[in-house]
Amino acid sequence: MKKYTDTGKKDTRSGFGAGLTELGKTNPDVVALCADLTGSLKMDEFKANHPERFFQVGIAEANMMGMAAGMTIGGKIPFTGTFANFSTGRVYDQIRQSIAYSHKNVKICASHAGVTLGEDGATHQILEDLGLMKMLPGMTVINTCDYNQTKAATLAIADHDGPVYLRFGRPKVANFTAADQTFEIGKAVHLQDGSDVTLVATGHLVWEALLAAETLHEQGISAEVINIHTIKPLDNKAILDSVSKTGCVVTAEEHNYLGGLGESVARVLSQNHPSPQEFVATQDTFGESGTPAQLMEKYGLNADAIVKAAMKVIARK
Amino acid sequence: MSDTHRLHDLVTQVRRDILRQVHKVNSGHPGGSLGCAEFFVALFQEIMDRKSGFDMNGKDEDLFFLSNGHISPVFYSVLARSGYFPVDELNTFRLINSRLQGHPTTHEGLPGIRIASGSLGQGISVAIGAAETKKLNKDAHLIYTLCGDGELQEGQNWEAIMYAAGNKVDNLILTVDYNGQQIDGSLDTVLPMGNLKAKFEAFGWDVLEVKEGNNLIAIIDGLNNAKSRTGNGRPVCILMHTVMGNGVDFMMHTHAWHGKAPNDEQLETALAQNPATLGDY
Numbered sequence: 165m166k167k168y169t170d171t172g173k174k175d176t177r178s179g180f181g182a183g184l185t186e187l188g189k190t191n192p193d194v195v196a197l198c199a200d201l202t203g204s205l206k207m208d209e210f211k212a213n214h215p216e217r218f219f220q221v222g223i224a225e226a227n228m229m230g231m232a233a234g235m236t237i238g239g240k241i242p243f244t245g246t247f248a249n250f251s252t253g254r255v256y257d258q259i260r261q262s263i264a265y266s267h268k269n270v271k272i273c274a275s276h277a278g279v280t281l282g283e284d285g286a287t288h289q290i291l292e293d294l295g296l297m298k299m300l301p302g303m304t305v306i307n308t309c310d311y312n313q314t315k316a317a318t319l320a321i322a323d324h325d326g327p328v329y330l331r332f333g334r335p336k337v338a339n340f341t342a343a344d345q346t347f348e349i350g351k352a353v354h355l356q357d358g359s360d361v362t363l364v365a366t367g368h369l370v371w372e373a374l375l376a377a378e379t380l381h382e383q384g385i386s387a388e389v390i391n392i393h394t395i396k397p398l399d400n401k402a403i404l405d406s407v408s409k410t411g412c413v414v415t416a417e418e419h420n421y422l423g424g425l426g427e428s429v430a431r432v433l434s435q436n437h438p439s440p441q442e443f444v445a446t447q448d449t450f451g452e453s454g455t456p457a458q459l460m461e462k463y464g465l466n467a468d469a470i471v472k473a474a475m476k477v478i479a480r481k
Numbered sequence: 482m483s484d485t486h487r488l489h490d491l492v493t494q495v496r497r498d499i500l501r502q503v504h505k506v507n508s509g510h511p512g513g514s515l516g517c518a519e520f521f522v523a524l525f526q527e528i529m530d531r532k533s534g535f536d537m538n539g540k541d542e543d544l545f546f547l548s549n550g551h552i553s554p555v556f557y558s559v560l561a562r563s564g565y566f567p568v569d570e571l572n573t574f575r576l577i578n579s580r581l582q583g584h585p586t587t588h589e590g591l592p593g594i595r596i597a598s599g600s601l602g603q604g605i606s607v608a609i610g611a612a613e614t615k616k617l618n619k620d621a622h623l624i625y626t627l628c629g630d631g632e633l634q635e636g637q638n639w640e641a642i643m644y645a646a647g648n649k650v651d652n653l654i655l656t657v658d659y660n661g662q663q664i665d666g667s668l669d670t671v672l673p674m675g676n677l678k679a680k681f682e683a684f685g686w687d688v689l690e691v692k693e694g695n696n697l698i699a700i701i702d703g704l705n706n707a708k709s710r711t712g713n714g715r716p717v718c719i720l721m722h723t724v725m726g727n728g729v730d731f732m733m734h735t736h737a738w739h740g741k742a743p744n745d746e747q748l749e750t751a752l753a754q755n756p757a758t759l760g761d762y
Binding site: 195216217219221222224226227228229230231232233234235236237238239240242257258260261262265266267268 | 539544599602603607608611613614644
């Protein structure tokens with residue numbers, strides 16, 4: 165098995181902030197908009213370095229999305245920053261008409277996604293955002309797994325022409341991908357070779373899938389692990405190549421099982437290679453207050469849950 | 482000023498274009514379109530500094546954004562008659578596979594359109610974004626936008642109105658089509674809007690009123706006045722008093738023709754009140 169090392173826990177939102185800081189220096193067209201959450205989104209450094217390219221819009225996300233669409237006209241590349249809940253559900257129609265349908269080059273950058281937002285509770289913990297965003301024609305949807313990958317993705321989306329939803333989170337989590345990685349939109353990252361089951365994970369669940377693979381290995385089960393950082397466009401080939409070999413799959417995501425990564429994988433498999441699948445995801449429920457670790461355990465979003473799902477799906481082969 | 486006789490002829494022709502577009506497909510929004518014919522002709526023929534041809538980025542030229550996208554018939558007519566696309570294409574309004582969708586869109590690549598609109602309340606935000614980019618690009622050209630009066634019931638407008646004043650977006654001219662009507666009736670019966678002038682002023686805008694928004698000379702003067710007030714630290718708003726359905730007697734002073742097309746007989750009557758000037762498409 166390949167060995168992955170946590171080089172020190174870091175929050176993915178800080179990876180976004182670091183990427184934005186770098187873009188500020190390298191790409192004069194990049195502008196940033198924020199709806200009164202500059203510190204939470206780690207946009208302070210960009211703001212300090214480039215005050216003329218930073219737009220504080222106040223607590224007014226709808227206006228922020230419309231402004232971002234307008235700013236593309238004349239060649240700017242706007243990055244909007246707020247929590248995932250306020251980046252999607254609150255402003256769905258603004259994104260739909262002014263950004264997606266109008267095909268504007270806006271990067272919607274969303275922090276505090278999922279239950280790991282923690283103590284603030286369900287009003288702020290969106291578990292539906294991947295579904296909302298992937299249903300929009302032309303929208304690229306990315307959910308990164310750690311600090312390094314989030315930084316790399318932030319840099320990559322600036323070079324991509326078209327609207328992007330970039331989802332990341334609040335808690336400090338394992339940082340295990342390479343600091344010097346190149347992020348390729350739509351290209352899955354193969355993390356472990358295996359033959360008995362495929363674990364397809366996104367976001368914070370990727371590290372949990374690696375831990376699960378180690379546990380399964382100790383029990384004599386060989387698990388292939390794939391990091392799907394891009395939910396749309398989905399790397400169909402990576403999924404089909406792996407599942408044709410292993411014969412079953414567990415999908416893992418910090419999102420409702422309706423509308424998330426799992427359903428996208430199920431669609432690819434049902435059309436090409438029908439196979440048993442188990443879903444590690446929230447079960448059509450809202451979240452609640454608690455620590456991130458408590459919530460991940462309560463809602464079945466950790467390595468233990470992935471191990472159990474793997475056993476179950478292997479038995480169904 | 483250009484030959485005003487020519488501009489008046491164009492207004493009449495635009496009215497005919499509006500009526501014929503909606504009649505052909507028995508759908509669309511003639512009332513608000515007719516009320517804004519003078520505004521569109523003034524803006525595109527007299528006021529805006531436009532480059533020939535169209536590119537999305539619109540650098541070094543004035544830009545216009547339509548927020549109340551349902552008045553697409555007047556927008557399409559004036560765009561076509563200003564050279565953005567062939568006038569004959571007005572024949573395809575609302576037909577399948579057309580670039581002239583029911584509400585304007587960039588999706589089909591129609592020259593002259595820079596944003597989709599139709600779901601209301603979004604245009605001022607887009608215009609502010611484009612205005613901020615003009616400033617970043619050191620481009621001294623102006624951003625124009627039009628919204629409906631009833632449309633101001635959407636909350637996003639007030640986020641945008643607050644932002645524009647608070648951030649001194651003074652290269653922006655918003656015109657409100659103040660016709661007093663919306664789908665379900667008059668503004669006062671649906672949701673009274675109070676004193677719009679006082680509202681905009683309280684938010685920090687420089688507001689001027691054009692009492693005769695269907696008088697071509699009055700709207701040209703109003704737009705020139707607004708232009709002269711840009712660059713002074715405040716966004717500029719024109720409250721443009723218009724009559725919905727203007728130019729067709731039975732469509733005027735009522736909300737009934739907001740989203741209803743004339744039948745054959747009504748079209749004939751309406752066209753007779755507006756004899757062809759520049760030639761029908």
